[in-house]
Amino acid sequence: MRKKKDITLQKIADELQLTIHTVSKALRGMPGMSEGTRKQIFETALRLGYKTKDQELSVGYEKLPLLSTKRRRFTMILSHDAPFYQIQFLGIQERIQEWGHSLTGSFLPYLSRDQSEIDRWIDSLDLQYYDGLFIPPIYSEQLERTLLQLPLPKVLINFPPPLANVDSVIWDVSTAVHQSVNHFFSMGHRKILYIGDIYKQRGFRLRWTAFRDAMRQIGVAAEPHQHLTDSSVPYEQWLEELKKKLADGDFTAILCGVRQDLPSIIYTLQSIGLSIPKDISIINVEDLANERFPHQSRPLLLMKEAGRRAAERLLWRIANPAEPYEHIRLQGTFYEGNTVRRISE
Structure with a gap:
């Protein structure tokens, strides 16, 4: 040798x-x-x-099984082929391939709340033949609970639910929301409209909690009814409520907490003759590219980096099965783009 x-x-x-x-x-x-x-x-x-110096240090400090001759197979649950999942998948794949292992995607079809249907779908994946599982944010908490109970090494790329016996890695959206509110405030804004569901996912609920805390720190109370926080209403009703809140003129800035709402927000602003940032400023919490506003002000969420850390964590778990579970949050910085205008107090 x-x-x-x-x-x-x-x-x-x-x-x-x-x-x-x-x-x-x-x-x-x-x-x-x-x-x-x-x-x-x-x-x-x-x-x-x-081996690079970083890999040698990784082996020494983390006890990762990098030198094993066994090629391991991993899979990641994918709700759909969207950029949000692609970025995480790429981060995992790059790190996994560095060590000679492989990653596949297991696509999630529409499933009812029937537990037997969920069990049949899981059985069809032959998960027992994989060496480990990556679970990103998915809407069904019932499905997530079922996946977390599977007897194979796994990492949750999400905020962990209470009592979950699993390692987790996630970008720190709470800090991202605080960064966003602080940037608005530094530019003279105190009348900030929060737009985004606060019920469907733990991450959504954490964003709203962080928003309330951040607003409280600048001396402004925030209650759900003052903002646009319920996506369960019909879409036309949601649009009308958004138009009304914007037309009233009370808000000088919008914090978009959920990426899917951004196109509707932009369309509504155009329909009532408001331009960004001349008439209203906007920050999009979820850091994904937007062709209309490539230089949008936003916190930089470490999605790809979270995928890479999740890969490291799963290999670490395989090598150290008896160690305590750990929950890792990756804090990014804030990009001061051109969608926030400075205003006078």
Whole structure:
């Protein structure tokens, strides 16, 4: 077997007929190449026994089973093929492939609340043949509870429910909401309209709680009836209520707490002749690209990074099954774009 000191970036580059620069970028997780090339570089480095300094430290501190010759198979539950899930999936996949393992997606069809239907769907996935499971945010808490009870290693990419015996990794939306309110306040805004469901998911409820706390800190009380927080009403009714709140002129800014509401908000603003940020300022809490407003002011949620950390955590759990469960929140920064206008007090 070759000694580790004999394996250099040049040897990997020569074997693949690539430049040292490309090999180095791939092993450091940097962009600038196809995923096929990146995968080929990782596989060659793993076969030759080359490890970066970060990987060596990871093995030492986290006791990750990186050097195991067994190729592990993992799956992630996907509600649908949307950017929100794609970003997380990519983060997991990149980290998993670095260590020679594989990841597949298990797509979630529409399921009723019939537990037998949920059980049949889970049985159809043959989850017992996987080495581990990634569970992102899904609307059905009943389904989530069932998945959490499965006897295989798993990581929840979400805020954990009470009493859940599972490791979790998630981007810190509570801090993101505080960052958003603080930015509004620093630009002179105190009349902030919160738009977004606060009931369907734990993450949604946490955003609303954070909003109330942040508003309280700037001396403003916030109650659900003052804002647009219930998505269970008919869509036309929701739109009319939004138009009324905007037309009343009490609000100078909007905090969009749920990404799906942003197109409707923009459409409504246009329909009543309000422009961003001249007439009203806006921050979108969920950090996903928007073609109309590529420079929207927003907190930077670490979705892809959460996927990478979830991959690390699941391998750590496999190597350390008796250790206590841990819940990891990743805090991002705030991007001061061009959708918040400074106003006078």
